[in-house]
Amino acid sequence: MTPASISLTIDGRQVSVASGTTVFDAARLNGIRIPALCHQQNEVPVGVCRVCVVDVGGRVLTASCVRPAEEGMNVSTTSAKVTRARRTLVELLMSDHPSPCARQQQSGDCELEILARAEGIETPRFARRDSSRGRDDSSVAIAVDHDACILCDRCIRGCDEIRHNDVLGRMGKGYRAGITFDANQPMGDSSCVSCGECMISCPTGALTNKFHVGTALHVGEPASPELLKGLPVFSGVSGTFLELNRGSVVTRHFRPGEIICREGEYGSTAFYILEGRAQVSINTQIGHVKTEGGARGFFSKLSSRLARGAEDHRDEETDRRTIPIDAPADLPLTKPVAELGPSDLFGEMTCMSFYPRSATVQAVTECTVLEMLRNVLDILQRNKNFRGQIEENYRRRALDSHLRSVPVFAQLTPAFIDHLRDKVELLRYSPGQVICRQGEAADSFYLVRIGFVKVSQTHPGGEMILAYLGRGGYFGEVGLLGGGVRTATCAALDHVEVVRIAAEDFRLMMDQFPEVHRSLEAVALGRQQENRDRLALVESTPLQDFLAQGLMEAQSLLILDLERCTRCDACVRACADAHDGVTRLIREGLRFDKYLVATSCRQCRDPLCMVGCPVGSIRRRNSLEVIIEDWCIGCGQCANNCPYGNINMHPFTVNLVDPESPGRTRAVVKQKATSCDLCTDHVEPSCVYACPHDAAHRVDPRKFFGQLLARSKGD
Amino acid sequence: MLFDQKQRPWVIAAALILIVATAVYIPYAILSPQGPRGGSAIGLAFGIAGFALMIFAGLLGARKKVPVWRIGRAQTWMRGHLWLGLVALPIILFHAGFHMRGTLTCVLMILLFTVIASGMFGALLQAYIPRRMTIEVPMETIYEQIDHIRAQLREEADQLATAACGTLQGAPSAPVAGANTAATASAVEIGVEVSEEARSQLREFYLRRMRPFLNAPAAHRSSPLADAPQAAGLFEELRLRMPPELHDTLKDFESICEEERQLTRQAKLHRVLHAWLLVHVPLSYALLALAAVHAIVALRF
Known part of the structure; x- marks a missing residue:
């Protein structure tokens, strides 16, 4: 039987402690400090650093944090032997330690x-x-x-x-x-x-x-860690973390009609509604340029004007009924307004990936929101309670509209969507993380909810990018409908959230909805054929200098034969005339041989411009021309992304509903992205049609330069 | 505009028109008791045909004003303008019976010859100059941007010179908006460690030779910097005289001078390429107007 207390001597002092106490604790309880690094009061001691060595009269020194005190033990914590050993240990540790380390630099308490x-x-x-x-x-x-x-x-x-x-x-x-x-x-x-x-x-x-630039928000009332811990969504978040990130969350109150955030603005915060309701909307859309006449009659005049979606539907547009935004709801195309309520989170993409705000949010009632920085949002999104609530909100309120915003799923019945509600999983991926890998077994179908996914295939010659998918995009159907093996690798380009539908639910959906099955099969076949064509072209194109200029990625290039071109600028004037006075080409750019590749949209196969559009308003039409939809919010993300400077921002004067004075409109200048649309309403682009010297041509670069290179090789 | 295979149908059409017209004119000229006259039926027919061809040729200008009208590709109009316009000359000569009788007709004939000659000259220039421009001006820019690019070059040169030599005291400021003046440039810190003597030599070269050339290239055509081989020799000599630390700056200077020369060359070629239009276009309008007057006068009186 062990005695209830034991007596021992530490540095000449007689002390008495409970049986089972370690030497370290015995010393600590009696005010004798033994240095230690690996030991903390609230953790089980492991004795790995050995800095707490003491001399108990044995053959070797012992780690006091793990050595139980014994009756009559004589402990020395400061003998020359102990001091020398401790000093050597610390010296050894310091020799492998960057000094000053980050903590020493930050707070001086390493x-x-x-x-x-x-x-x-x-x-x-x-x-x-x-x-x-x-x-x-x-x-x-x-x-x-x-x-x-x-x-x-x-x-x-x-x-x-x-x-x-x-x-x-x-x-x-x-x-x-x-x-x-x-x-x-x-x-x-x-x-x-x-x-x-x-x-x-x-x-x-x-x-x-990690200290972030502008860690503290300078608006609203700073939310104290105590207040936040009292909120259900923050339960489970470390109080220490909240303390360390004090100022990263603020409480803001908005009166009815007040703007919470505006579309197109850059920001770095997300909002979580605590109380009240808010309206999310996109301002008046700027129509696209519609060129009329000419196509029907040889001698009829062409005129260009701005046409709204309601009066001029483009291909596929009638099927697309919603505008994807950075909120738990998509906006109807015809009336882009929706309502958000308590426990809705919006601005995630802006906060996590610094995309521009995708819509304007305005308080409808007295509104209390939490505005938070990226470090806090990241922690919240890892928090089980918060994730659970966001997922529940999504399942109950957004899954329906999200699925229906994808044309092939428009046929799904409410009953089946109800069936899916509790089956789908929301998964998050960090930038660069692989969602599914080429060659793996296909076990799920994915729908992109937030962020952008890169789809690529690996070939002996390297990686070939097939597509970028934003909100509303989907992948995984080729593997599920085909041989059960993934045919491409899909990876997150930024902070991505996808909706995962397991293979068995996907199959059930295919069985119950033959129309959806047929549509998806057609999409899968189309994608496979497109990939095969691309691969064939890549393999057949000689890799020469021009590839380095990104020309291989182009589907259509406007080239000017400089030996024919008299620099009369008829092409530029024609482009401006055909597009409501705004030219979409500049007669300057890369040169290859005697050709000038004019600054005009190349309709890239790898359209980087589409990555990051917060409202998905830039898209590819009929797999070739890249077009910008009317609901472009003018943030300039696509223009910044285009590596060739072929997308320009142009100011348009439009009458907008004044969000600060409901019911009234005011004329404002709004930016809209413009790029070459190939004048697809006509047989030939206007620039080519108007060139009097046969110098301007729209060409497929692979064929055009391929022939040129083959000729030069022959020579 | 190159004379390639696409011109062939138009050449054939023009040749056929000419052959038919000649076939009509020769017996008409031989058999007419008073010789060929514009007032005769055949003469009038030649006149109407010639005037119609001239009007068609003149419509190219109108076509260019409405580039988006789908009324035939501009290059088709251009080929028609060239070849049918050319055929108008012999047709009008057949109309006049190779005579210039009155003052008006005399003026008309001179105008016609001038317009046709200037047009042919322009077509030749358009076939030749773009090729030269492509070869000789690899750094070509948009013509209207030349002054802006020049201002940027001057600014860049000032910054380089200031970084290498320090303050550019007494540098004449560039007259073009957008260029930094020497005073601004002097604020830049010296970025190259070299002796004061070398720095002084470089400053001297920059202020006395290079900057005046960049400021007004037209007024310094005799400067060695205006000529590529001479400039290369001059910079080579400078490289021998100056320490290696300044060679990068000299290389940049040389490149700036080269770009300036190319801009000058581009401006000159551009003017040559388009200057003939100053003769061709107004005279064409005058020709059409006087031809209309001539037709009215001749038919009425």
């Missing part, structure tokens, strides 16, 4: 560096390692510097024992040893919920809080 200073260690005698163990900046909230890690395991114990998240672990041996997230995932891609426990457990700068 425990190792403080200890080293106390021991009088300035420059360790031992050589540093040559290679870095690397950094991991994938998490929005926490920075990982493996070089500063002393392998004390405090973070692992914090994650496992205190938070029970079981994300952190150890990997590797010797110099390669380090901490790891899940099965060696980058922290941002792992199941880490960013609770911050590891960060506050870490004694050094290996895990530090």
Whole structure:
């Protein structure tokens, strides 16, 4: 039977402690400080750093944090032997530690560096390692510097024992040893919920809080951690994290009619409605240029004007009934207005990927919202409660309209959508993360809800990009309807959220809705054929200099034969005349041989311009021409994305409903993106038609330059 | 405009018209007791045909004013303008019986010859100059942008010079809007570590030779910088005299001068390419107007 208390001597002092107490705790309880790095009061001691060594009269020194005190034990914590050993240990740790580390720089409280200073260690005698163990900046909230890690395991114990998240672990041996997230995932891609426990457990700068530019919001009332912890959506979020990110969430109150955010503006915050209702809308659409006449009669005059969608439907447009926005609701094309209510989150894409605001949100009633920065939103999205609520909202309110916004799913019945409600999964992916890989078994169908997905195929010659899919885009049907194997790799381009429909539900849908089955099959066949054609062209095109100019990616180039061109600018004037006075080409650009590739939309096969459009208003029509829909909000994202400068922003004067004075309109100048539409209403683009010297041509670059290169090879 | 295979149908059509007209004219000229006259039936027919061809040729200008009208491709109109306009000359000569009788007809004939000659000259220029421009001006820009590009070049040169030499005291400011003045440039810190002597030499070269050339290239046609081989020699000599630290700046200077020369060349070729229109177009309008007057006068009186 063990005695209830034991007596021992520490540094000459007689002390009495409960049986089972460690030497470290016995000293601590009696006011004797033993330095330690790997040990914390709230964690099970592991004795890995050995800094807490003491002399108990044995053959070797012992780690006091794991050595139980014994009756009559004589402990020395400051003997020359102990001091020398501790100093050597700290010196060894310092020789492998970047000094000052991030924590030391941020707050000057790196425990190792403080200890080293106390021991009088300035420059360790031992050589540093040559290679870095690397950094991991994938998490929005926490920075990982493996070089500063002393392998004390405090973070692992914090994650496992205190938070029970079981994300952190150890990997590797010797110099390669380090901490790891899940099965060696980058922290941002792992199941880490960013609770911050590891960060506050870490004694050094290996895990530090990421400070963001403008961490504090300077509007509204800063929401205190106490207030936030009281809100159901924040339950489960670490109080320490909220404390560290004080100022990143503010409470804002809006009166009816007040604007919460405006379409086209750049921002970095998301909004979560606590109370009240808000209206989300897109301002008056600017019509597209409609050129009339001419096509029917040889001598009839052409005229161009701005035509609205209601009076001039473009192909496929009649099927497209909603405008995708950065909110839990899509907007009807005919009347782009919807309502948001309590527990709705909007502005996620703006906050996470810095896209422009996709719509204007205006308070309908007294509205209380939380406005938050990216670090907080990221944590919320990892929080089970919050995710659960957002998913529930989506299932109940947005799944229906989201599915129906995709033309092939327009036939689905309410009963089947109800069936899907509890079956679909919302999955999040970080930039670069693979959603499904070519060659894997096809087990799901995906619908893009937020962000952009890159679809590519790997071939012996390298990767070929097939498409970029934004909100409303879908993938996975080729594998499911075909041989059950993925034919392409789909990866997140930015912060992506997809709706996953499992294979069995997909098959059920195919069985119950033959029309949907047929439409999807047609889409799948079309996509496969398009990919085959592309591959054939890629393989048959000689790789010459012009490929480096991005010309291979073009489907249609406006080229000017400089030996014929008299620089009369008839092409530019014709383009302007055909497009309501706004030219869509500039007679300048790359030169190849005697040809000038004019600055005019190339209708790229890999249309980067489409990535990031917050309202999906730039799209490809009939697989060739890229067009900009009337509901373009003029944010300029596509113009910035176009690598060739072929999309321009032009001001148009339009009458808008004044959001600050409902019922009244005011004339404002609104930007709209414009690019070459190939004058597809006519046999030939106006620029080519108007060239008197046969110098302007629209060509397929592969055929045109292929012939040219073949000729030059022959010569 | 190149004389290629696409011109062939028009050449054939023009040749056929000419053959038919000649076939009609020769017996008409031989058999007419008073010789060929414009007032005779056949003479009038030639006159009407010639005037119609001239009107058609003149319509090209109107066609260009409405580029989006779908009334035939502009290049079709251009070919018609060239070949039918050319055929108008012999038809009118057949109409006049190769005589210039009155003052008006005399003026008309001179105008017709001038218009046809200027048109042929223009067509030749359009076949030749674009090719030269393509070869000689690889840095070609939009003609209307030339002044702006020049201002940018001057600004860039000032910045380079200031970075290498320090303050450019006494540099004449560029007269074109958008260019930084020397005073602004002087605020830039010296970015190259070289001796004061080398810096002074470079400053001297820049202020005395290069900047005046960039400011007014037309007034410095005799400058060695206006001629590519001479400029290359001059920069080579400077490279020998100056330390390697300044060679990058010299390379940039050389490239700026080359671009300036190309802009000058482009402007000149552009003017040559379009200057003939200053003769051709007004005289064409005058010809059409006087031809109309002539027709009215001849038919009425």
